[in-house]
Amino acid sequence: MSSVGARVSAVIVHYKTPEETTEAVKALAAAAPDVEVVVVDNASGDDIARRLQAETPAARLLVEARNGGYGAACNRGARETSRPFLLMLNSDSFVQAGAVEALVAALDGDPRAAAVGPRLTNPDETLQPSILRLPTLWRVFCESSGLAFLSGGRGPLRGHSATREGHSRPQSVECVKGAAILIRRSAFEEVGGFDESFFLYAEESDLCARLRRRGWRILFEPSARVVHKGGRSGGDALFGQLHEGLAQHVARHQGTIAARLARLVLRAGAAARYAISLLTPGERGRLRRSRYRAALAGPPRRA
Structure with a gap:
């Protein structure tokens, strides 16, 4: 057999x-x-x-x-x-x-x-x-605005990211x-x-x-x-690529207007998190700032 x-x-x-x-x-x-x-x-x-x-x-x-x-x-x-x-x-x-x-x-x-x-x-x-949920404009907004975090990842305010449930x-x-x-x-x-x-x-x-x-x-x-292990071949430099992938998914399944709004929401969320990270001391704050700078810079140029 x-x-x-x-x-x-x-x-x-x-x-x-x-x-x-x-x-x-x-x-x-x-x-x-x-x-x-x-x-x-x-x-x-x-x-x-x-x-x-x-x-x-x-x-x-x-x-x-x-x-x-x-x-x-x-x-x-x-x-x-x-x-x-x-x-x-x-x-x-x-x-x-x-x-x-x-x-x-x-x-x-x-x-x-x-x-x-x-x-x-x-x-x-x-x-x-x-376990993920499919990214939609609403879910991207909930995630980027912090509503998903405040809701505990439950209910209609839950974002698209994986949670520990289920x-x-x-x-x-x-x-x-x-x-x-x-x-x-x-x-x-x-x-x-x-x-x-x-x-x-x-x-x-x-x-x-x-x-x-x-x-x-x-x-x-x-x-x-x-x-x-996660994140070994790109690091923070590819955090902007993650945002672009989410926006691209929204474009493919909800249209270009929704994608433009998603990109604005993602950038606003990254900017807000960068500002908050300025108050975070030490190595933890430095790593967060590096990640959000990469998100604001957008996806890396392709060779």
């Missing part, structure tokens, strides 16, 4: 994190040895090829001539594989034992489920909120974090994969929105565990 892993192709997008990418491949190989692993290098120019050859020779490396973004790299990996399930992983996501089996079982158990996300944890094993049971959700997500290939191909105009951030929410529009469901499976 073939293993569950033999039905899964994993795509790991690499960008200037050679140590973590190699460790992510090794963790996946230990958790599910039969999974096909493809690493897509987004023109990093580092030693990832040497590391993979030396430490995980079974992984296949695809090298892009230019960095076309996360979604484009995932699409390239999907085109180069053929198994019925696609496991999209960040390079700092470390799959734990039994996770692949639990994710596949979730999709096997629901023929109209297109994708399923695991319970993400931080390296110290604390919960990393893994992580103890399997359920149907609007969206899961893209750090680790198992996708049914047939559904992925039905909607054309990731929209490559999203360079980084919000590509998973756009994909989930398009899948849901076609009648597919998105699931969360807490028995599947993945450790996610």
Whole structure:
């Protein structure tokens, strides 16, 4: 009998994190040895090829001539594989034992489920909120204005970001974090994969929105565990890219006027938070100011 892993192709997008990418491949190989692993290098120019050859020779490396973004790299990996399930992983996501089996079982158990996300944890094993809501203009406003914080992340004032609620049971959700997500290939191909105009951030929410529009469901499976470090290949410099991804999602699903308003709201929120951070002393204040400056500067220029 073939293993569950033999039905899964994993795509790991690499960008200037050679140590973590190699460790992510090794963790996946230990958790599910039969999974096909493809690493897509987004023109990093580092030693990832040497590391993979030396430490995980079974992984296949695809090298892009230019960095076309996360979604484009995932699409390239999907085109180069053929198994019925696609496991999209960040390079700092470390799959734990039994996770692949639990994710596949979730999709096997629901023929109209297109994708399923695991319970993400931080390296110290604390919960990393893994369930998202789709970003809308109203939710972006609630998040940026602080209303979501004041409401405790509940009710109509809740924003789009993940909260700690609802992580103890399997359920149907609007969206899961893209750090680790198992996708049914047939559904992925039905909607054309990731929209490559999203360079980084919000590509998973756009994909989930398009899948849901076609009648597919998105699931969360807490028995599947993945450790996610988070934020290693971009840092504060990409905080502006996060805001741009949110605005781009609003544009795609609510129109250009809503997107313009979303950008204004996001900038106003970042400016207010920057002003407040001036009152925060020490390293904590410095880090906050760096993040909000990046948000106000907008997305980095692409090479």
